[in-house]
Amino acid sequence: MENIQSPVASSASAVAQSNRAPIQAVLLQLRAFIALLILFGFFAVYSDSFLQTNNLIILTKQVAINAILGIGMTYVILTGGIDLSVGSIVGLCGIIAGGLINEGLVLSVFGVVVYFSIWIVMGLTIICGMLVGMVNGILVTRFSVAPFIATLGTLYIARGLALLRNSGATFPNLVGDPELGNTGFPKLGSGDLLGLPYSIWIMVVLAIIGTFIAMKTPFGRQIYAIGGNERAARLSGVRVKQVTMLAYVISGFCAAIVGLIITSQLVSAHPATGESFELNAIAAVVLGGTSLSGGRGTIGGTIIGAFVIGVLSNGMIIEGVSSFWQTVIKGVVIILAVMIDQFQQRLQKRNAR
């Protein structure tokens, strides 16, 4: 808001000034990356086991979960919204996949039970995640419910549905049955390619596609425009409702992927999976420099943000820091990140003058 109303005076000299950006501004812009390097260096020096390949893979596997959620979350936050429902979508999608594998789809009308192959199970699960995202999108765009409230509602609804599906019980041992042709689900969580688990590859692929969409497609450009100034975007012919809706659908898609990965890693579907994941995802987005008021931020930043959180907690675990202190430190880091962000914005404004 402040941005929009501030009268922008400038001259040729001001333009020149912002071109040779002062070194401090550059450092500020790369702050998340620099923080990551410092943390990484710190734990590499002070801990013997931190740099072991095994630990780095475990670390990245954890980061992948948060990063994938963060990619979807970045789109939503870029529009100026927020998606609190992703953690619940993770749980709901896990339960849906688990149920389809262990119990199949009961079509009581025909008196039959249909078991799908693993690929179709995963496809249906992803569609369910996107549907929840679509509900979020419809609430926000068609019914003008504030994103915070709309997704808070679906947070409860999706979690409730996940608990209802199997009366709060877990679907265990999701290995499938060769006779039903639905084996192979655990591979998603345990398999690897070139020594790296699938989940890491999925994160890399989604990050690349996500960045490409944000930078090189009309949809991506319009996401930034909506978050920056919705009315100006609308008057420029941007279909604000459709574009915003799509951001929530993408977030639902990412959450569904995470639901599948975690369920597969555990080889069982638990309805409480994913609780408070949304907060970690938001933290990663914010640490990565995306503004909660929308319009500014990158997917790459979010990935770095997810790594900052991952390295911090992994390193602290290795160092034996009490888990209570870990929570406190995470909070401090998030607040610091936003304070630095505000500082950078003020600096930028001053340089633009």
Place this chain on the structure above:
Amino acid sequence: MDEIILRAEKVQKIYPGTVALKDVDFNIYQGKVNVLVGENGAGKSTLMKILAGVEQVSSGKLILNGKEIAPKSPREAEALGIGIIYQELNLFPNLSVSENIFIAHEVTTGGALVNHREQDRQTAGLLKRLEQPIKPRTIVANLRIGQQQIIEIAKSLARNTKILIMDEPTSALSNAEVEVLFRVIRELKTQGVSIVYISHKLEELLQIGDYVTVLRDGHLIATAPMREINLRWIVENMVGRGSAAAYTPAPHEIQQETLRVDNLTLPHPGKAQGYLLDHVSFSLRAGEILGIYGLMGAGRTELFETLMGLYPHAEGEILLHGEPLKSKSISERIRAGMMLIPEDRQREGLVQTLSVAHNMLLASLRNHLFSRLVLSGRKEKASVNQHIQELSIKVSNRNNPIGSLSGGNQQKVVVAKALLTSPKVLLMDEPTRGIDVGAKEEIFTIMVQLAQRGLGVLFVSTELKEVLAMADRILVMSKGRITAEIPRAEATEEALVAASAIGHELEKAGV
């Protein structure tokens, strides 16, 4: 001779690049309605803000009851007895009348607890003084706009205001509410309150004003007691006699009809009767520059927004190149060849978080595709560079933030954005608002070039001289209707002003 309570002497206000006020003297007479008139940009609001402590003088002085004052903030001005009521009311709709009146000046017991009973008692007293049957505990959101205005006045009175500045106080009021307001103003006068009254509605000024001061281009033009002058005197002083337009547009050939609007009607939201657009019909030819003149609230912006499809419930027919425009979506209208350059550049024209290039391309992304879903960096770069050059936009790097440009160059980016959609008809709402003289001329030149290229250019301005200089033909709007259509050769300032006041005269007769 009436007594002067506040006198502004040789007041100057200089902003970077412009002189908003130059050696202006202004007297506020005790217990009178002191009217301030002038076109947009004449310096009325600047003077008003100086009196209210929002802005400070660059030179000159303010003398209150013989003592020089220099209020540094609205709060200081308030302490001196100077209050201001802005056009947009500053009330808290969620709070009660008495809470609003005493906001930040709460009556407390023991310095901590709000004494609601005492506040309500005082509020009741104020409202009685203003002869308003409003209960102190009423939530402000439940009051009509006119009543809210009265609450603003009560708020000022509660702070012991001796001089009350009112900026366009009637712009949102119904006729009956205006009558109530005028009664209140007369009542305040008898109680010794001095009023500074700013309005575009000239008829209104004749009714309520005691002294009138005319500003033009930051200069004091004339000042006189109202009983010695008439409407004609005000208009002549406002627009200036014999001032030739500085800009002469190059010749451009006017061709066949490109846009035809038939009976475009937009009902007033939330009102049973009354229209924002009242059966508006006109036509625009390719290569023609059609100017629309009208006062604030005449329906100019609504006309443009309706043409763009912002109001789905509008009725009437719009034909572009003979084809009726059916779809109400903005993107369809843009694709059909209509494009708007909005009045408020910051709020509606630009996305502040995007770069110069990305702002410019925002409306025409579909013309810059590499494949169906992917943008072509090469095409984008070519378009942006071409338009930076053609419109001579001063920017060292197209990826610079839009905020690093001057107002004029920002406006050129908005124009470039519109041109990139290959429009047939360009709607320009106050295209020169808030930019300096040099940039204004550049925008005029661009408008003429576009007309020469065969575009239909429709532009709105509240500045008479601008309309007279630029337009091939002028439509005057008042109260949502087109009240005059005047070809360039026959257009005079007086004719435009007269036509722009047409609905307002009727209103007065009807009361």
